[in-house]
Amino acid sequence: MKQKSVAVVGAAETTKLGVIPDMSQIQLHADCALNAMKDCGLKPSDIDGIATAGEVPQALAQYLGITPTWADGTAVGGCSFMLHVRHAAAAINEGLCKTVLITHGESGKSRIAPTPRPPYPDSLAGQFEVPYGVMGPPTMFTIPVLRYLKTYGITQEQLGMVSVVPREWAAKNPRATFKAPITVDDVLNSRMIAYPFRILMCCLVTDGGGALILTSAERAKDFPTKPVYILGTGESVEGPMISQMEDFTSSKAFRVSGKKAFDEAGIKHSDVDHLMIYDAFAHLPLYGLEDLGFVKRGEAAAFIGDRNTAIGGKLPCNTNGGGLSYMHSGMYGMYALQESVRQMRGVAPAQVEGAKISVCHGVGGMFAASGTIIFSNEAP
Numbered sequence: 001m002k003q004k005s006v007a008v009v010g011a012a013e014t015t016k017l018g019v020i021p022d023m024s025q026i027q028l029h030a031d032c033a034l035n036a037m038k039d040c041g042l043k044p045s046d047i048d049g050i051a052t053a054g055e056v057p058q059a060l061a062q063y064l065g066i067t068p069t070w071a072d073g074t075a076v077g078g079c080s081f082m083l084h085v086r087h088a089a090a091a092i093n094e095g096l097c098k099t100v101l102i103t104h105g106e107s108g109k110s111r112i113a114p115t116p117r118p119p120y121p122d123s124l125a126g127q128f129e130v131p132y133g134v135m136g137p138p139t140m141f142t143i144p145v146l147r148y149l150k151t152y153g154i155t156q157e158q159l160g161m162v163s164v165v166p167r168e169w170a171a172k173n174p175r176a177t178f179k180a181p182i183t184v185d186d187v188l189n190s191r192m193i194a195y196p197f198r199i200l201m202c203c204l205v206t207d208g209g210g211a212l213i214l215t216s217a218e219r220a221k222d223f224p225t226k227p228v229y230i231l232g233t234g235e236s237v238e239g240p241m242i243s244q245m246e247d248f249t250s251s252k253a254f255r256v257s258g259k260k261a262f263d264e265a266g267i268k269h270s271d272v273d274h275l276m277i278y279d280a281f282a283h284l285p286l287y288g289l290e291d292l293g294f295v296k297r298g299e300a301a302a303f304i305g306d307r308n309t310a311i312g313g314k315l316p317c318n319t320n321g322g323g324l325s326y327m328h329s330g331m332y333g334m335y336a337l338q339e340s341v342r343q344m345r346g347v348a349p350a351q352v353e354g355a356k357i358s359v360c361h362g363v364g365g366m367f368a369a370s371g372t373i374i375f376s377n378e379a380p
Contacts, residue, residue: 001233001264003266004229004231004379005089005217006093006215007215007216007220007230008213008341009215009220009223009227010037010042010212011036011210011345012032012210012338013211014028015031016207017175017206017327019207021112021207023112023207024113025054025106025112025114025115026060026105028107029052029054029105030063030064032103032104032105033101036101041223041224042099044065045065048100049071049096049097050068050070050100050103053075053104054330055103057071057072066101070096074087076364076368076369077365077368077369078280078330078331078333078362079362079363079364079369080333080364082233082333082337082373083235083369083371085102085233085373086233086235089230092214100214101211103210104210106330106331107207108206109207112207125241128241129243134242137280138281142194142195143242144367145283146195148249148286151249151298152249156188156196157184162282162285163182163187163282163324164182165307166318166326167181167321169310169311169316169318169319169321169350170320170321170326173321173350175327178321179325187200187201201281203332204323204324204327205330206327206329208327226344228375229376229380230373230374231264231267232374233261233373234259234260234261234370235371236252236253236256236260237253238367238368238369250291250297253368254361254367254370257361257371261373262293265357265374267357269294271357272357273316273354273355273357274316274319274358275294275309275316275318275358275361276320276337276359276360277336277361278332278361278363279323285317288300288363319339319350320335320348323335333364333371336362340360344358357375357376359375360373
């Protein structure tokens with residue numbers, strides 16, 4: 001993709017975040033979609049491309065009264081929306097559509113008209129992992145994490161620190177679910193879920209959603225919002241079963257997706273001012289920092305422990321509070337994208353002063369997929 005040829009012109013989350021028992025899943029999609037349109041002054045009739053996960057594009061199009069010439073229903077888990085951004089940028093560049101709406105809505109907490117959650121009984125994981133007691137993310141992620149901790153000698157205290165730092169960022173965010181400060185001792189004394197994960201190492205379970213609107217960089221000049229340009233994109237997948245990972249201490253999908261995005265953007269790691277790493281559990285920022293190339297293998301825990309990703313650090317990370325403290329309705333990728341856009345617009349609650357480049361990196365499933373988007377607020 002040509003650098004900065006496409007821009008985000010509309011971005012918004014659902015009107016309410018957290019617990020929303022009076023809205024179904026598709027209503028959450030519609031709410032954030034209308035908020036994003038309002039953000040940039042558009043109507044449903046102005047949209048000619050849609051992408052979504054959780055719901056299908058045809059349901060969303062009919063619900064909102066949109067007649068698209070391009071649609072994408074890619075669903076690879078929580079990073080689906082990073083892939084949607086990449087695919088939408090390609091579609092706009094190819095002239096398949098002009099204005100793309102990407103939506104996410106999920107009744108993760110209230111479970112009002114939700115879609116079923118994997119693993120499904122007839123899936124590979126349902127047949128060959130679930131029968132052995134591995135059921136759901138807290139238990140599935142333990143398989144590679146225990147190997148990672150042993151290989152690099154990472155302590156429980158170091159893993160706990162990964163949860164402490166985003167809570168400090170969340171304290172600055174009025175919309176964050178959890179804002180009260182926590183310590184490493186608080187994390188290690190919290191309830192055990194599945195070793196080594198304690199509850200404060202696990203993501204929130206909430207309701208909510210978010211939407212983005214993309215168009216060409218040329219058209220973006222005419223919008224009332226500050227354009228956020230797409231500098232580089234990447235995506236990859238590894239496989240549907242976490243037990244079959246190529247390397248338990250590293251995600252192949254992370255490495256491939258991240259390298260592709262950095263190569264496309266033509267930037268160095270030292271150029272990055274702001275970073276979002278999907279943190280459904282405390283280990284994910286460790287894998288992300290290493291597999292994206294910000295630190296060497298086994299060094300991420302010390303990097304976080306030295307407060308490099310904290311307020312005032314050299315690489316501010318998960319500045320909205322992350323999936324551990326801000327929001328996590330099930331597929332967190334959209335919330336990470338929203339925070340990158342806010343940072344590039346200069347309107348984030350915990351704004352990183354002078355930030356010009358933001359890297360937004362996501363995971364799908366249990367290291368099954370990955371998407372990476374690099375944003376810039378500098379015009380082409």
